[in-house]
Amino acid sequence: MTFGRRAWQTIEPLHGFIYFAPEAHERFEALGLHGGAGYFASRSAAFGRASAETVIATFYNFNPAFVRLNIPAAWEKATPEQVLAARLDAADAALRRGLGDLIGTDAVAETAALTRKAAEAACQRLEGRPLFAAHAALPWPTEPHLELFHAQTLLREFRGDGHIAALVTAELTGLEALVVHAATGYLPAKALRKTRQWSEEDWAAAVTVLQERKILEPGEELALTEEGRAQRQHVEDLTDRLAEPAYAALGEDGVERLVEVGKPLAQAVIEAGMLPHLKKK
Helix, strand or coil, X not given: XXXXXXXXXXXXXXXXXXXXXXXXXXXXXXXXXXXXXXXXXXXXXXXXXXXXXXXXXXXXXXXXXXXXXXXXHHHHCCCHHHHHHHHHHHHHHHHHHXXXXXXXXXXXXXXXXXXXXXXXXXXXXXXXXXXXXXXXXXXXXXXXXXXXXXXXXXXXXXXXXXXXXXXXXXXXXXXXXXXXXHHCCCCXXXXXXXXCCCCHHHHHHHHHHHHHCCCECCCCCCCECHHHHHHHHHHHHHHHHXXXXXXXXXXXXXXXXXXXXXXXXXXXXXXXXXXXXXXXX
């Protein structure tokens, strides 16, 4: 495991909670953004009034019809500025709930400083990273826990844009990439298909294509072939390499310190039940 991947995996809960937090759903619904509209609008609002095509391209594995059902209609209910403000307010409330007494501690301030250093290094590599670049143009919050949230948002989108580049290079469509992900067993296929709104017919067609390409084993059970496992590993390795410029600014010692000081914060968020797909320890 590269030191960049270790840092990302450790700190990611301090961003990822925003997609599950009831505080976020409540604020988006107050703007008239229900279900998928809140997700698509809140993550793409950094672009301004993003088109459906922009969201399809940069989010990658959602059914385009699902995106078009929500975007650009979301912008008739709320402005991008309102959505961004609601998202930050939700992050503030959720982190205060999840971190509790840890809010305002030196651990939060140090983790924020380290992630910000990595994120600012990433900002020197904007090219080819549209979703990251859009978020990089947003102002930095001043409170340490929100500075940490924003920094990790940038690092997540920096890595995500690189991951999409790797998937395009592997000649995997968004749906095919989702099926390959399901075949690893990390998350159930049914859940991935449902949240991305792909029909059973669309899913089955993608499985057939991947079987014909010798990426999936024949049969009803999703399983990667040896070639499929090699391709998946190549995509993950390339994703790691493309994310390294951010963490190189910290060096291995800095990453080790980030993991040390940030892990208890991330674990607090998990223990608070803010990421339902991750088990509490």
